[in-house]
Amino acid sequence: MSNFGLYPILDKTEDEVPHAAQVAPPVPDGRRILDVSRFEPTIRRRMSAPGMRTFLAIADLWGLSEEQRRLVLGLPARSTFHNWARTAREHGELTLDLDVLIRISAVLGIHQGLMILHETEREGVEWLRRPHGAAVFGGKPPLDLVTCGTQDGLMAVRRFLDAARGGIYMEPNETDRDFRPYTDADIVFR
Template identity: 70%
Template sequence: MSTLMPDHLDQSRFFPENRRRLSAPAMRTFLAIADLWRLDEGQRLLILGFPARSTFHKWAKTAREHGELTLSVDTLTRISAVLGIHQALGVLHRREQEGIAWLRTPHGATVFGGRLPLDLIACGTQEGLMTVRRFLDAAQGGIYMEPVEALDRQAQPYRDTDLVIS
């Protein structure tokens, strides 16, 4: 009989040594995405769970210098959600700037209520982040995504030459 647990039940991912191994690379990646998305310091702090400014700057400096740090499970979960959102935007939009425009354009889907998806991402709660991530994951899976009028008017249909068949 195997004593191995399924991944979703494996609590070892929360052990300090695993969090230490992941924290600096996760923070560097978060900072790169935050720069790409043009997030201000307040948005960055809210997304990360509102650490003290000095703590955030210490994390950023340590990560950029490839030092060691150990982030909390909550902070790593928030960064993971940002990574998932960024990945989904890359899948759903042809160009990086289109994905960023989607974040910064009011959206008619019920979960956004006419607000910017970025407002929900930076509302300060883990649930806001996860809501946007789940919305984009569903869109990737083919579940209907309500149109964003300003962006969809400019959309160009795919051509046969755009398809890659391997």
């Protein structure tokens, strides 16, 4: 079962994450409750180092400064950030807080959305760095929201890209600009 699709790094089936609890069965009144045992340290430990390595690779691709990286991760102390990065790169044991894992998950979702919506990584990074006219960005680059230091900023960009993948507003690309709407003359009946 899914954790409602909010955090894909945590959205694993029992086959993918042994002993991971899922959404609990309905209680007598029909509501489902979240089984928090899936956030146990053993599960977070297994996801932390690979998640951090992936985050660092994406941060390199996006050209994030150290300060921006720390802001995305919730502004840990500089020494803490460097310890996490070193441990992850050395494939050591690391257990990140749930907040940090959620932030990393949002970055992974943003990166995935960019790769789906753009033909090249370069175009995706350009989209992040270019001012955007959508109301959520207020004429500023989406990267400003990603690096504002809040989980809400990350999730807003993630939700925007998810909506764009689903066909909701996205600024036109080259293909869209040259598109000529179909007319009745284009429809052929046989």
